[in-house]
Amino acid sequence: MALQCGIVGLPNVGKSTLFNCLSNAKAQAANFPFCTIEPNVGVITVPDERLTKLAELVLPNRIVPNTIEIVDIAGLVKGASKGEGLGNQFLGNIRATDAIIHVLRCFDDGNVIHVDGSVDPIRDKEIIDTELQLKDLEAVGKKIQKVEKMAKTGGDKDAKKAYEVCNIVKAHLESGKSVRTALLSDEDKEYIDDLFLLTAKPVVYVCNVDENSVTAGNHYVDLVRASVKEEDAEVLIISAKIESEIAELESYEERQEFLNDLGLKESGVSQLIQAAYKLLKLGTYFTAGVQEVRAWTITMGYTAPQAAGVIHTDFEKGFIRAEVIKYDDFIKYGSEAACKEAGKLSVEGKQYVVSDGDIMHFRFNV
Numbered sequence: 001m002a003l004q005c006g007i008v009g010l011p012n013v014g015k016s017t018l019f020n021c022l023s024n025a026k027a028q029a030a031n032f033p034f035c036t037i038e039p040n041v042g043v044i045t046v047p048d049e050r051l052t053k054l055a056e057l058v059l060p061n062r063i064v065p066n067t068i069e070i071v072d073i074a075g076l077v078k079g080a081s082k083g084e085g086l087g088n089q090f091l092g093n094i095r096a097t098d099a100i101i102h103v104l105r106c107f108d109d110g111n112v113i114h115v116d117g118s119v120d121p122i123r124d125k126e127i128i129d130t131e132l133q134l135k136d137l138e139a140v141g142k143k144i145q146k147v148e149k150m151a152k153t154g155g156d157k158d159a160k161k162a163y164e165v166c167n168i169v170k171a172h173l174e175s176g177k178s179v180r181t182a183l184l185s186d187e188d189k190e191y192i193d194d195l196f197l198l199t200a201k202p203v204v205y206v207c208n209v210d211e212n213s214v215t216a217g218n219h220y221v222d223l224v225r226a227s228v229k230e231e232d233a234e235v236l237i238i239s240a241k242i243e244s245e246i247a248e249l250e251s252y253e254e255r256q257e258f259l260n261d262l263g264l265k266e267s268g269v270s271q272l273i274q275a276a277y278k279l280l281k282l283g284t285y286f287t288a289g290v291q292e293v294r295a296w297t298i299t300m301g302y303t304a305p306q307a308a309g310v311i312h313t314d315f316e317k318g319f320i321r322a323e324v325i326k327y328d329d330f331i332k333y334g335s336e337a338a339c340k341e342a343g344k345l346s347v348e349g350k351q352y353v354v355s356d357g358d359i360m361h362f363r364f365n366v
């Protein structure tokens with residue numbers, strides 16, 4: 001269950017530069033449009049200080065953090081939905097992701113080419129949104145065609161409902177809006193889940209700014225903020241250029257000092273990873289043994305057997321019960337044994353819904 005975030009935007013806005021800082025991989029970043037063609041995939045660890053604190057108490061042989069996959073997708077251009085600039089291939093790369101990191105150029109630099117000749121993040125965002133919306137319209141249109149006859153003639157309730165939802169979505173897209181802002185119930189959404197619509201994916205906007213704007217932002221950032229108000233989406237201010245300088249620094253202390261000098265508490269990269277995690281409605285539970293202290297990714301709302309299934313499907317199938325310690329209790333009492341003695345270890349059954357931060361131990365038979 002490797003969750004994937006795709007980095008999306010116009011050509012030459014700083015996607016690969018950001019990707020490199022995120023993944024420490026060295027994707028080719030250069031000052032010319034369409035530098036990236038094949039998507040670069042990087043596995044990145046999710047920073048979580050709880051894991052560090054648990055490990056300090058347990059002193060395990062290994063510490064294994066959560067990971068997510070980041071994909072650096074090629075720049076999209078006007079007409080991508082019609083196949084322009086390898087558009088179909090790039091849009092296909094986006095379809096495979098679970099969430100979108102939309103990079104907007106918010107820095108002035110006469111030396112960095114802009115494909116449309118000027119810096120204008122709102123126009124840029126609209127170009128990308130429009131292409132994604134057109135592609136979604138195509139998919140929704142196809143589904144409408146498929147279910148129309150059944151919806152209108154037969155008594156097929158599912159077809160009727162699918163037809164209805166698709167038409168709501170179609171009208172919404174036609175008014176120039178992304179599916180994620182449509183008012184749909186969870187039940188409605190099930191009728192379009194199979195389409196993996198691009199504009200239904202959760203999104204975080206990254207304003208890629210110059211080095212002087214990392215703390216306060218700039219007028220481009222203000223414009224972006226105003227334009228996404230309706231979407232209730234997170235807007236992060238990051239300078240890909242500064243991030244790449246941070247990534248060059250060897251030690252933790254050096255990086256911290258660099259951040260302090262800039263007036264930042266945390267690197268943009270680490271903010272972005274955490275934002276992506278929240279965006280995907282993900283949570284973490286831990287297993288803590290002497291062999292290994294490890295973070296596991298769950299979707300919020302998972303029951304104990306589902307959470308066990310993240311480790312191994314056999315754990316889910318043969319689930320008997322789970323022993324649960326709350327994170328704060330573990331830190332307070334210092335060990336599993338001490339928690340048990342203090343009555344802070346609870347035994348939970350199949351219905352238990354896992355909370356973020358739970359320390360779990362599963363009992364199962366296979």
Ligand SMILES: Nc1ncnc2c1ncn2[C@@H]1O[C@H](COP(=O)(O)OP(=O)(O)OP(=O)(O)O)[C@@H](O)[C@H]1O
Nearest residue numbers: 011012013014015016017030031033034035036075
């Ligand atoms: N915040 C910034 N300030 C100044 N220059 C930047 C900033 N971010 C990126 N750049 C520069 O912009 C250029 C393009 O960056 P990059 O290759 O990452 O773009 P891209 O979006 O991946 O492009 P493509 O779609 O063509 O693959 C590079 O020269 C990079 O150094």
Ligand SMILES: [Mg+2]
Nearest residue numbers: 015016035036
């Ligand atoms: Mg690139």
